[in-house]
Amino acid sequence: MVAEPLAEIDAVGLAKGFKALGDPARLRLLSMIAARAGDEVCVCELTDAFTQSGPTISHHLKVLRDAGLVTSERRGSWVYYRVVPSALAALSKLLDTSAMAVAAEA
Amino acid sequence: MVAEPLAEIDAVGLAKGFKALGDPARLRLLSMIAARAGDEVCVCELTDAFTQSGPTISHHLKVLRDAGLVTSERRGSWVYYRVVPSALAALSKLLDTSAMAVAAEA
DNA sequence: TGTCAAACTCGACGGGTGTCGAATCAAGAA
DNA sequence: TTCTTGATTCGACACCCGTCGAGTTTGACA
Numbered sequence: 001m002v003a004e005p006l007a008e009i010d011a012v013g014l015a016k017g018f019k020a021l022g023d024p025a026r027l028r029l030l031s032m033i034a035a036r037a038g039d040e041v042c043v044c045e046l047t048d049a050f051t052q053s054g055p056t057i058s059h060h061l062k063v064l065r066d067a068g069l070v071t072s073e074r075r076g077s078w079v080y081y082r083v084v085p086s087a088l089a090a091l092s093k094l095l096d097t098s099a100m101a102v103a104a105e106a
Numbered sequence: 107m108v109a110e111p112l113a114e115i116d117a118v119g120l121a122k123g124f125k126a127l128g129d130p131a132r133l134r135l136l137s138m139i140a141a142r143a144g145d146e147v148c149v150c151e152l153t154d155a156f157t158q159s160g161p162t163i164s165h166h167l168k169v170l171r172d173a174g175l176v177t178s179e180r181r182g183s184w185v186y187y188r189v190v191p192s193a194l195a196a197l198s199k200l201l202d203t204s205a206m207a208v209a210a211e212a
Numbered sequence: 213t214g215t216c217a218a219a220c221t222c223g224a225c226g227g228g229t230g231t232c233g234a235a236t237c238a239a240g241a242a
Numbered sequence: 243t244t245c246t247t248g249a250t251t252c253g254a255c256a257c258c259c260g261t262c263g264a265g266t267t268t269g270a271c272a
Binding site: 005006008011012014015016018019020021022023024025026027028031032035088089091092093094095096 | 111117120125126127128129130131133134137194197199202
Binding site for chain 2: 217218219220221222
């Protein structure tokens, strides 16, 4: 958030990322993928951990993919997901700098 | 995101915060407030900077308030907003640790 | 009291979102 | 090829969200 307020054009792109995180199911999905720390996670493993249906999980994964937060790769019969660290870092930094800017004043 | 995947109960609360950030107008509002670094911003100043109507801005500020990301205080005829650093830091940390966990593997 | 300005609430509209079952696609095994 | 399993896409439903104009509240000032 920094010293300079966000330009509208930047806000649109960043909001897409935050919007993708704005659902409990997606947040849990991302956390389960990120918890593997470099390793990938099979979709079958994710669907087993949720009460929602397969199509719903697939939809949420697509939202995370479209937001650039995760990538997917098919190997054989299974599809594996992994996080995109730079994308998460960009969102994190935005909030961090703004929090710091305010904290520094106190 | 850390080593442990998010519990569903935690995910619900955190998702509220991210959801509030998932709109370009709200992201810009928050950035304008945060850019003041400890100082507060008058609503009148915010509405002037946007093309949206007053009621719309007021609605977005309420969403940010309900999410605990900002606080408001009335003084005289004007209402002033300021950010809640700890709330932003909590969201930032979640993304940061997950990004770090993955980056550390590489 | 009455009036004015700032901010919020209300009601409504159009479009978007989460969810599911059914159908479809992809890849391996018989 | 046909069959089976994993994953996605499709179509539909109920609900939510961003937006506005109109009306309401709050406080200052005559």
